Amino acid sequence: MMPIISSRTLQNGKCIPVIGFGAGTAWFKRADQVHEFNHGLVNSTKAALNVGFRHLDLAEVYGTDDEIGKALKETGVPRDQIFITSKLITNIAHVKEATQSILQKVGISYLDLLLIHAPFLPPGTSVSQAWSEMEALVDAGVVTSIGVSNFRVEDLKDLLSYARIKPVVNQVEFHPYLQQPELHQFCKAHGIVMCGYSGLISLNKKVGGPVDTVVEVIAKERGLSPAQVLILWGIQKEVVVITTSSQEQRLREYLAAAAAAGSGDAAVGRVNLLSEEEMQSIDEAGSQLHFRQYWQEQFGFVPSA
Template sequence: MAKLDINIPDLTLPDGNKIPLIGYGTGTAWFKTDGNSPKDQKLIDAAKLAIKTGYTHLDGAEVYNTEEELGDAIKQSGVSRDKLFVTTKVITNIQDIPGAIDTSLKKLGLDHVDLYLIHAPFFAKGDETALQQKWAQMEEVAASGKAKSIGVSNFLKPHLDAILKTAKVRPAINQIEFHPYLQHGDLVAYHKNKDIKIAAYGPLLPITKASGGPLDPLLASLAKKYAVSPGEILLRWVIDQDIVAVTTSSKEQRLSDYLRVFTFKLTPKEVEEISDAGKDHHFRGFWNHIFDKEDRA
């Protein structure tokens, strides 16, 4: 299939750096439980395919144990480093963030990442001081030039409030599970008020893990109207709220189809209709060991 001639728009972060509005993720589907296991050639090939298809925003994390594969894909792609936006995250080695970024960069074969995130706040067990200390280490990483932007992932309002009390650099972005069945109450409005951007992982969960819900008829109707798939409608719902969408696939056709989200826009009313339909149903795909079943935070 020929590469779509589509220009992926950027979202400007609070620090002035720009992040592409769609990212290719190397987590969930590719997660390796053992960091010493052999390299996953299928992931290397899939990430190279994503780059070839037009994805420039590549999302990884140390806990996925896939940074070496992502690094190999970047190297083998032949695309110059300045054309790519690379994200990784720290949690396994949260006790030593400056050491963790060095390890990640070595595995990636890079001298810096574009975005470095604290993968989750739960290690702190509600201790504000612990969160603040770790954010100070993230600021050290940014000052060293090893990460152009720094941010967090899976943080809720109390966690963000804690680090904002002492932060010298505001988190540029918070990457959270976000889709119509998990809208987190007023968390999006909170981010806008604090000028922190949002990236959404798991944006397709309403059709991949929670099909049969109240959204299905509306997604089918809108997919027919725009001549796209229900998945593309979900991605567009995210992007139309100025939120970055992170997704994945190993299939070239699907990767190409996802980029069609930049050929149409939902109307504000359609975005609202999807939001309203989604609020009637709750589904969380990740961190269920942390949250109660009906906790929509």
């Protein structure tokens, strides 16, 4: 039996599942790989859908739309049961054409959510022009909801000053070492759901940091994996978690945590919600180290020696 994954309600009344399978990060294709078809991603996406994931996170820059399309076709999960997000930046000067290209490759007729991938756009393009074209796609029924990714508070303030259709999502890097409380609070105040990618960064990029011990203790006491603890932490922070794995068992673990956190129940299966004390202990440990994995130069982040 597949776990029941709850959703967050967006300000336009649409719903987004609290956990999503990401087709970027580990699957991202470098320039010399764009013509290589990744059968491993097809299999992993099929596994994600088969175990219960109903939220797929894509982007034109990942170069993985063909694989996602094949996986969708082979699993046969009805389109209206899957929430599909994509992001534009490379071809942001041609929003309509770029979106149609995504739809064609994935083999679908609409996107549930289209995001501007980052405010750091190519020369000659602007967020305001791209947003106007994205609003037109909503009007045409090609896209259901629109939002942004990697936007700072100042970027959101600027967008909100002229947007006819308000952004419903801001997808950002979010983990204990990058909690972004000011941005999080601003999003909540303006009805913007925060989605977080790289939530497991302390397990794969910053091993040995202050969060490790706290998470390991909680995991051991509860009989969970450290990844489950971090997923619980993220969703209980009211963040939609974007994650990925090539291993079916890990995908099942992630969903079990999401089912518990998203439901708000005291327990779902073997997984219980984290207590306020446990949440705070992760917050405090994470605040001892500041780390950003992506867009370091654009955000002016200088890694510690």
